[in-house]
Amino acid sequence: MLEFKNISKWFDGPEGKxxxxxxxxxxxxxxxxxxxxxxxxxxxxTLLLTAGGLLRPNAGQVSLDGNDPYALSPxxxxxxxxxxxxxxxxxxxxxxxxxxxxxxxxPSLALPAKGADQRAQELVSRFGLDxxxxxxxxxxxxxxxxxxxxxRALLNKPKIILVDEPTGNLDEGNADIVFGYLSQYVxxxxxxxxxxxxxxxxxxxxxxxxxxxxxLIE
Amino acid sequence: MTIWKLVTSEILHRRMNFALGxxxxxxxSASFIGSVTLLRIHDLRTGQILEVKQxxxxxxxxxxxxxxxxxxxxxxxxxxxxxxxxxxxxWYAEDYASKYMPEDYVHKLANSGIVTxxxxxxxxxxxxxxxxxxRKIILVGARGEVPNLHRNxxxxxxxxxxxxxxxxxxxxxxxxxxxxxxxxxxxxxxxTIHACHKERGNKDDITAWIYLAEAQxxxxxQGLINAILALECICAxxxxxxxxxxxxxxxxxxxxxxxxxxxxxxxxxxxxxxxxEAQIAIEKEKxxxxxxxxxxxxxxxxxxxxxxxxxxxxxxxxxxxxxRARREEIGVLRTxxxxxxxxxxxxxxxxxxxxxxxxxxxxxxxxxxxxxxSTALEGKRIWIxxxxxxxxxxxxxxxxxxxxxxxxxxxxxxxxxxxxxxxDVLREE
Numbered sequence: 001m002l003e004f005k006n007i008s009k010w011f012d013g014p015e016g017k018x019x020x021x022x023x024x025x026x027x028x029x030x031x032x033x034x035x036x037x038x039x040x041x042x043x044x045x046t047l048l049l050t051a052g053g054l055l056r057p058n059a060g061q062v063s064l065d066g067n068d069p070y071a072l073s074p075x076x077x078x079x080x081x082x083x084x085x086x087x088x089x090x091x092x093x094x095x096x097x098x099x100x101x102x103x104x105x106x107p108s109l110a111l112p113a114k115g116a117d118q119r120a121q122e123l124v125s126r127f128g129l130d131x132x133x134x135x136x137x138x139x140x141x142x143x144x145x146x147x148x149x150x151x152r153a154l155l156n157k158p159k160i161i162l163v164d165e166p167t168g169n170l171d172e173g174n175a176d177i178v179f180g181y182l183s184q185y186v187x188x189x190x191x192x193x194x195x196x197x198x199x200x201x202x203x204x205x206x207x208x209x210x211x212x213x214x215x216l217i218e
Numbered sequence: 219m220t221i222w223k224l225v226t227s228e229i230l231h232r233r234m235n236f237a238l239g240x241x242x243x244x245x246x247s248a249s250f251i252g253s254v255t256l257l258r259i260h261d262l263r264t265g266q267i268l269e270v271k272q273x274x275x276x277x278x279x280x281x282x283x284x285x286x287x288x289x290x291x292x293x294x295x296x297x298x299x300x301x302x303x304x305x306x307x308x309w310y311a312e313d314y315a316s317k318y319m320p321e322d323y324v325h326k327l328a329n330s331g332i333v334t335x336x337x338x339x340x341x342x343x344x345x346x347x348x349x350x351x352x353r354k355i356i357l358v359g360a361r362g363e364v365p366n367l368h369r370n371x372x373x374x375x376x377x378x379x380x381x382x383x384x385x386x387x388x389x390x391x392x393x394x395x396x397x398x399x400x401x402x403x404x405x406x407x408x409x410t411i412h413a414c415h416k417e418r419g420n421k422d423d424i425t426a427w428i429y430l431a432e433a434q435x436x437x438x439x440q441g442l443i444n445a446i447l448a449l450e451c452i453c454a455x456x457x458x459x460x461x462x463x464x465x466x467x468x469x470x471x472x473x474x475x476x477x478x479x480x481x482x483x484x485x486x487x488x489x490x491x492x493x494x495e496a497q498i499a500i501e502k503e504k505x506x507x508x509x510x511x512x513x514x515x516x517x518x519x520x521x522x523x524x525x526x527x528x529x530x531x532x533x534x535x536x537x538x539x540x541x542r543a544r545r546e547e548i549g550v551l552r553t554x555x556x557x558x559x560x561x562x563x564x565x566x567x568x569x570x571x572x573x574x575x576x577x578x579x580x581x582x583x584x585x586x587x588x589x590x591x592s593t594a595l596e597g598k599r600i601w602i603x604x605x606x607x608x609x610x611x612x613x614x615x616x617x618x619x620x621x622x623x624x625x626x627x628x629x630x631x632x633x634x635x636x637x638x639x640x641x642d643v644l645r646e647e
Contacts, residue, residue, distance in 0.1 A: 045645055054553060054641040075557050082555020089644065093550040097231030098224070105219035110555030116219070152554075164644075 007060035038211030044195035082110035086153030090165035143174030246529035247580020253518035255588035359433020383412035537631030549643025569628035577620025
């Protein structure tokens, strides 16, 4: 589903070149829950953004469902992202003035589809947010916000979900709920690439890789 | 979920930003509409002032015309057409012509299409010894006016002496103790006294008027006259005589034209002078109003662009503030697959909405402010119903212009938004 071939990414900083990814190779297949663990600043988020078609690598090749997203025009890459990828962030990044249901529907702005409203309603129910559907994020608990973010990632039935520190702001109970949903998604044929520094997260993954000095090791 | 829903939800969420944007556009629009409306009100007021002055002038001129007409009735004609071979020194000495011309001349003149003269009165005058009374008198044979068919017919200024009658000057009837209705004999022919005139203090007091044909018969001058009295009716003042001479000379080459100084002419000239002065006063008023308009227009041409520019800058700053506040939201939407065009539509829709709303409110505020200030500036409140103002056109201009202003002012912030790299936002987490 997702494949990295010798991906390198560096940034030009005030003190010279800063390497974020150094010849990284990985692949994630459907039905796989891959966790990448590593300390802060090791390049985990860069890995995720590169996988999501948001950060063009300086070297190497990314393949998503057999296609190189960076070979596409920005418009087509956006469409591909809307169609194939779901994102879940540590800070949730919900739109503050939209309700739970509207936030879940936000991906339909990029990929309008018939039945999106019904699908959003199903996700609201599935994630136990029925009594919060009309609330804005400021009125939700942290766990409810993360569940909303996860439901949003699932609206367009993506082939892969990229997850960045999903439980960083959650207590153990809520973290388990989130991992439960992700595992269920994988069981239904999806695949998950999760980056985290949390050792507990690895327990829910089918495979775990370590990121050390901008390189991936088994 | 639609872009429109997103835009309206964001507006409700950031009400203050939106309200300030609308207010800015409203101020810009109101300043423009207010300026235009005030200038239109100025024009309208100018029209009203000039109309009133023109009406006053027309009324005054009508009064003066009537005065002149009355004066003419009393004083007679002021142009005399004489035979060309008449010695003017003799004419001035005797006050009547010793040479003659065909009576038909007056018809020729009346049918000629002459435009400078309206009234024609042929006459035959001669100083005679009234044999029955042993008195020297001036005998005038006159008939009714010959109408100028090419001018609008007007009421005759001189009433004819009916055949068989005689009108007597003051000195004659007073010294001979004659009364209206009495029978008198003149050169063997009997006449009934038709009128006894009041004292005029001129040669009229020793003049007797009879019907022209009878005078021609008594003086043995059948078909002849020695003067055509005429009134130049165009009343154009001192420069008109050469024009009349030229015109009459072309029609009647065997004549000469002289002007008879009279109070009527002086009045006509005074009337012309008053009219000219009044016209000059109206022109001065017009120029004064034009000058005032130019000053106001200049002021508006400076103030309005300054206000509009300041408002545009303010809208742009609000736009930047909005983009900055929505940095995370833009990053997330881009991550979710919303393309740059979607972000562009999202921001421009909001700016258009700000512009349209600001334009409508600015139009209302501008028009109301103009009507309010019209009292102070014009001394009179001028309402919309009385204005020659295409309000619908102005509203369209206001809304269109305001929307354009908001879009232009918001263009750079919008471009900043769409160029924002979502990866930068997410990496900052």
